[in-house]
Amino acid sequence: MTDAVLAALKAELGDAMSTRPEELGELTRDKSGHDSFSLPLAVVNARTVADVQATMRIANEHGxxxxxxxxxxxxxxxxxxAAGEIVLSTLAMNRILEISVADEVAVIEPGIINSDLNAVLAEQGLWFVPDPASKAISTVGGNIATNAGGLLCAKYGVTRESVLGLKVVLADGRLLSLGHRSVKGVTGLDLTALMIGSEGTLGVIVEATVKLRALPVGPVATIAAFFPDVVAAASASAAISAAGLRPAALELMDEAALLATDAFLGVRLAERGNTCLLVQTDGAGSAEDAAAALEIIRSLGGDADLTTDAAEGERLFEVRRAFHPALEAQGTVLIEDVAVPRSALPEIFAEITRIADRYGITIPTVAHAGDGNLHPNFVFTPAADGAVPDTIWDAAGELFAASLRLGGTLTGEHGVGLLKKRWLRDELGDDQFDLQLQIKQVFDPKGILNPGKVF
Incomplete structure (x- = not known):
C-alpha cells in the first residue's frame, strides 16, 4: 500500500511531494515541544487547491x-x-488574492504569514485584527484552524470574529465554499464557524475571506503598573474590566515571568514590583480610558507610569512578547493555556500559586487579563524518552480542574491537539463529546484527517 500511495502522489503532484528524511524530520513536532520521533510517510508542499484535492483523494482511496x-x-x-501519515503543508499557498478597500475584506490563501498580510494591508490603511504572539511566524490558515487569539482579543476579538468565508477541501477531495462576503448572512447552518478552531480534523482550509478594519487613529497610551503580588494585579485587571473600560491590550506578568524576561533581555522591571500589569488604549477616547484605568490601578496600590510615546509603549510590550523565548532559554517548557471569567482571575492565580507550592515547582504565568486567558508555563527536566514527567501532567491536571470549576475552559486559544485530549470529556460532558465525534464522522467517515488529535 505504501508504494502505491507514494506512486500515486508522485504521478499527480511531481516534485510537490517529498520523502526526503531531512525534510520529514522537521514535521514530527511543533512549538509545543511534542515530538513523535517517527518520520511520516511523505510531505506534500501544496501550491494550489488542486494539489490539496489530489492529496486528499489519494489518501481517502487508500485510507x-x-x-x-x-x-x-x-x-x-x-x-x-508520525509514521504512516502524509503531511499536507499549505505553507506555499501564500498569496493575497484580493483586497477590497470598499468592502473592507481580503481574500487570501492559508499559507500567508499573519504579519506579512498586515504589512501589505497597512499600505492601504487596513488591518487584519487577530494578533497571536506568533504573528511574525504563524500563518493565517493556522490562526483560523486554531481560532487563535492574542494580546488584542479583549477589544477586537479572536480569529472567528474576523472570518466571513472559507474554501475547504474535505477528506474525499471535494471542495466546499462556505460563508459569504457580506457582513451579514444566516442562510443554513454556520459551517464556517464549525471549521474555525477545528484543528484540521474536519477539512483543509485552502482560502479565506477575512474581515478587515481601518487602522486605529489617534494616540496610543500605555500604562506599566507594578504590584506586590499577582493576586493584587489580577484584582486591578478585573476592576478595570468591571468599570466598563475596554483597553486594546491588558496583559499581566507574574513574578517568575518578570524575572525570566529581565534575565533574558537584560532589563530590570522586576525591581519595580513582583507583578506587572500592562494596559494599552487606542482609538477615540484613548486618553480618557487610560486616565480612568490609571486611577483604578493607583487606588488598588499599583505603582504605575503612563506614556503616549509609541516607541516606549512598543518596548514594554516587546518585554511581554519575549516571555516564551525567555523560558525556552531556561530549559524545556510545557506552555499551557486556560481561560476563566475575568472576575475569577484573582482566584485562578491563587490556585496556580497553591499548585506550584504543592508540587514544589515554579509556574511562570502571563495572562491576556482583558479576556481571562492565562498561559501558565511549566519548566521541567524531560524524562529519559523526552516525555513530560507525570508529576507535571498531574499539576497541569489540577490547574485544568480549577479552571473548569471557576467557570472556565481547558484552552482559550491554543487548541486541544494531542496534549489536552485526555481532559476534553471533562469539559464537554458525555453527550456533547459523543455528538462532536458524530460530527467528525460526517465530515471524515474514514477518520483520515489529523487522526488522534482533539478526539
Whole structure:
C-alpha cells in the first residue's frame, strides 16, 4: 500500500511531494515541544487547491492519514506528524488574492504569514485584527484552524470574529465554499464557524475571506503598573474590566515571568514590583480610558507610569512578547493555556500559586487579563524518552480542574491537539463529546484527517 500511495502522489503532484528524511524530520513536532520521533510517510508542499484535492483523494482511496500543517507554530501538538501519515503543508499557498478597500475584506490563501498580510494591508490603511504572539511566524490558515487569539482579543476579538468565508477541501477531495462576503448572512447552518478552531480534523482550509478594519487613529497610551503580588494585579485587571473600560491590550506578568524576561533581555522591571500589569488604549477616547484605568490601578496600590510615546509603549510590550523565548532559554517548557471569567482571575492565580507550592515547582504565568486567558508555563527536566514527567501532567491536571470549576475552559486559544485530549470529556460532558465525534464522522467517515488529535 505504501508504494502505491507514494506512486500515486508522485504521478499527480511531481516534485510537490517529498520523502526526503531531512525534510520529514522537521514535521514530527511543533512549538509545543511534542515530538513523535517517527518520520511520516511523505510531505506534500501544496501550491494550489488542486494539489490539496489530489492529496486528499489519494489518501481517502487508500485510507492513509493526513496531517494538515501550516508553519508548525502550534502549541498543542496538533500539527505533529508520525509514521504512516502524509503531511499536507499549505505553507506555499501564500498569496493575497484580493483586497477590497470598499468592502473592507481580503481574500487570501492559508499559507500567508499573519504579519506579512498586515504589512501589505497597512499600505492601504487596513488591518487584519487577530494578533497571536506568533504573528511574525504563524500563518493565517493556522490562526483560523486554531481560532487563535492574542494580546488584542479583549477589544477586537479572536480569529472567528474576523472570518466571513472559507474554501475547504474535505477528506474525499471535494471542495466546499462556505460563508459569504457580506457582513451579514444566516442562510443554513454556520459551517464556517464549525471549521474555525477545528484543528484540521474536519477539512483543509485552502482560502479565506477575512474581515478587515481601518487602522486605529489617534494616540496610543500605555500604562506599566507594578504590584506586590499577582493576586493584587489580577484584582486591578478585573476592576478595570468591571468599570466598563475596554483597553486594546491588558496583559499581566507574574513574578517568575518578570524575572525570566529581565534575565533574558537584560532589563530590570522586576525591581519595580513582583507583578506587572500592562494596559494599552487606542482609538477615540484613548486618553480618557487610560486616565480612568490609571486611577483604578493607583487606588488598588499599583505603582504605575503612563506614556503616549509609541516607541516606549512598543518596548514594554516587546518585554511581554519575549516571555516564551525567555523560558525556552531556561530549559524545556510545557506552555499551557486556560481561560476563566475575568472576575475569577484573582482566584485562578491563587490556585496556580497553591499548585506550584504543592508540587514544589515554579509556574511562570502571563495572562491576556482583558479576556481571562492565562498561559501558565511549566519548566521541567524531560524524562529519559523526552516525555513530560507525570508529576507535571498531574499539576497541569489540577490547574485544568480549577479552571473548569471557576467557570472556565481547558484552552482559550491554543487548541486541544494531542496534549489536552485526555481532559476534553471533562469539559464537554458525555453527550456533547459523543455528538462532536458524530460530527467528525460526517465530515471524515474514514477518520483520515489529523487522526488522534482533539478526539
Amino acid at each position: 492513509v492519514p493526513v496531517v494538515p500543517r501550516g508553519a508548525g507554530t502550534g502549541l498543542a501538538g496538533g500539527a505533529a506528524a
